[in-house]
Amino acid sequence: MIRLHDTLSGETRPLVPLQAGHIGIYSCGPTVYGPAHIGNFRTFLGADLLVRYLRWRGLTVTWVMNITDVDDKIIRGAAATGETIEELADRYIATFLADAATLRMTTPDVLPRATRHIDEMADLIATLLERGHAYRTDDGSVFFRIASWPRYGELARLDPEGLRVGERVEADEYGKDDVRDFALWKAPKPGEPVWETVIGPGRPGWHVECSAMSMAQLGPSFDIHTGGVDLIFPHHEDEIAQSEAATGATFVGTWLHSAHLQMGGTKMAKSTGNIARVGELVAAGMSPRALRLALISVHYRAGLSQSDESLAAAASALDRLDTVVAALRAYRQAEGPDDSTLAGRLVAANDAFIEAFDDDMNVSAGLAALFELVRDLNRRIEGRSLSTADAIRALETLADLDRVLGILPDPDVELGPELTALLDERAAARSARDFAASDRLRDALAERGVIVEDTRDGQRWRRTEEADHG
Numbered sequence: 001m002i003r004l005h006d007t008l009s010g011e012t013r014p015l016v017p018l019q020a021g022h023i024g025i026y027s028c029g030p031t032v033y034g035p036a037h038i039g040n041f042r043t044f045l046g047a048d049l050l051v052r053y054l055r056w057r058g059l060t061v062t063w064v065m066n067i068t069d070v071d072d073k074i075i076r077g078a079a080a081t082g083e084t085i086e087e088l089a090d091r092y093i094a095t096f097l098a099d100a101a102t103l104r105m106t107t108p109d110v111l112p113r114a115t116r117h118i119d120e121m122a123d124l125i126a127t128l129l130e131r132g133h134a135y136r137t138d139d140g141s142v143f144f145r146i147a148s149w150p151r152y153g154e155l156a157r158l159d160p161e162g163l164r165v166g167e168r169v170e171a172d173e174y175g176k177d178d179v180r181d182f183a184l185w186k187a188p189k190p191g192e193p194v195w196e197t198v199i200g201p202g203r204p205g206w207h208v209e210c211s212a213m214s215m216a217q218l219g220p221s222f223d224i225h226t227g228g229v230d231l232i233f234p235h236h237e238d239e240i241a242q243s244e245a246a247t248g249a250t251f252v253g254t255w256l257h258s259a260h261l262q263m264g265g266t267k268m269a270k271s272t273g274n275i276a277r278v279g280e281l282v283a284a285g286m287s288p289r290a291l292r293l294a295l296i297s298v299h300y301r302a303g304l305s306q307s308d309e310s311l312a313a314a315a316s317a318l319d320r321l322d323t324v325v326a327a328l329r330a331y332r333q334a335e336g337p338d339d340s341t342l343a344g345r346l347v348a349a350n351d352a353f354i355e356a357f358d359d360d361m362n363v364s365a366g367l368a369a370l371f372e373l374v375r376d377l378n379r380r381i382e383g384r385s386l387s388t389a390d391a392i393r394a395l396e397t398l399a400d401l402d403r404v405l406g407i408l409p410d411p412d413v414e415l416g417p418e419l420t421a422l423l424d425e426r427a428a429a430r431s432a433r434d435f436a437a438s439d440r441l442r443d444a445l446a447e448r449g450v451i452v453e454d455t456r457d458g459q460r461w462r463r464t465e466e467a468d469h470g
């Protein structure tokens with residue numbers, strides 16, 4: 001039984017799919033006015049981990065992540081570079097997808113772009129106008145009428161009277177009925193993109209984008225909606241109000257919110273300049289797999305701090321994993337019987353892993369189960385208690401758990417003919433006791449990102465990180 005903590009009810013409760021065996025997940029995706037920072041990726045990778053886990057547990061998952069490709073910052077950014085908003089967005093979507101691939105994020109099944117769904121947004125707003133939940137102002141903008149939605153504020157647990165006082169200036173500017181009301185549709189302004197729609201010309205507000213795109217892909221009710229805690233209010237509060245007011249259905253089954261990634265004691269945010277990016281960290285020599293591990297290794301609702309130490313800790317944990325994998329791959333014990341207690345140990349590790357992740361995605365406990373298994377396997381390798389077949393069984397268990405974690409060296413990545421030939425040549429040189437040649441070949445392999453070690457089972461190799469992703 002998988003249990004998740006739902007922000008709206010405040011409860012940790014069983015995940016019961018709306019449609020048997022299937023889970024629909026919508027994640028608020030990047031606003032593509034610049035490269036995403038690793039704080040954004042902490043939240044995205046939290047969703048990735050959930051998607052991987054649910055699939056690993058046998059559920060079918062449809063994962064939708066939107067791309068916000070029109071908003072004030074994108075319009076300003078495009079004006080500054082002289083590009084169209086489309087060109088600017090295309091560039092940063094490419095960067096986002098490249099960074100996501102570097103971090104081995106599962107590619108969402110659908111990545112809808114806001115500008116491709118303007119008609120659905122306009123239709124949703126038309127329904128809200130018809131039902132009296134929205135109104136037009138003199139300039140043609142459309143606002144959601146908070147007073148028409150008594151449940152407003154439930155997600156964020158806010159006092160409805162006190163909402164949005166900070167936005168008074170905007171209220172005067174647009175002529176809203178109530179300062180708390182938020183824009184669904186923005187009337188045309190010089191220098192801004194305009195779409196002609198059933199509700200007239202203009203462009204969508206940010207909140208309505210996610211309601212329209214999620215419901216277009218997953219229907220009026222779907223299982224899980226994710227985002228960072230900063231999106232609870234007003235973004236997700238607004239999404240609930242405008243979606244449920246339009247459809248009358250419960251919008252989302254479970255709301256999941258990730259705590260922020262901090263750096264130097266404050267939230268990582270582009271507005272403060274307190275950011276680190278995937279491309280820069282990797283260019284500086286950080287292993288992408290270690291970066292992924294650092295970003296997923298703490299429970300999604302617990303705060304996480306980014307520092308050189310946290311990255312080093314992840315790199316050393318990863319090293320322990322790589323070492324045991326290399327040792328198991330090289331392990332040969334042709335004669336010996338199977339280790340009679342190994343199968344039970346592998347099942348116990350698997351069970352502990354499931355118990356941890358079933359408990360609201362408790363990744364720290366899941367990783368603890370994995371690293372306990374690694375210690376145990378090292379003892380068995382050291383004690384030569386495993387058979388060759390046992391080593392393969394252990395590798396299979398590690399590879400299986402890694403379908404969730406995505407941190408092991410990719411088993412599908414072959415060395416390729418050139419490197420394989422070098423390895424074979426070196427093995428031959430060693431057996432001919434030509435150590436000068438074997439050392440020269442070891443250096444040649446190291447230069448190409450393959451580290452070779454000699455063990456009593458023969459030479460074994462592993463890739464250095466750059467080679468993994470170069």
Ligand code: AMP
Nearest residue numbers: 029030031039040043227228260261268
């Ligand atoms: P944005 O591109 O700003 O719309 O943000 C994309 C996602 O990243 C949202 O779900 C945000 O809540 C999330 N996010 C932004 N900053 C952080 C941070 N420092 N740590 C974790 N998640 C963040």
Ligand code: ZN
Nearest residue numbers: 028029210235
């Ligand atoms: Zn959103």
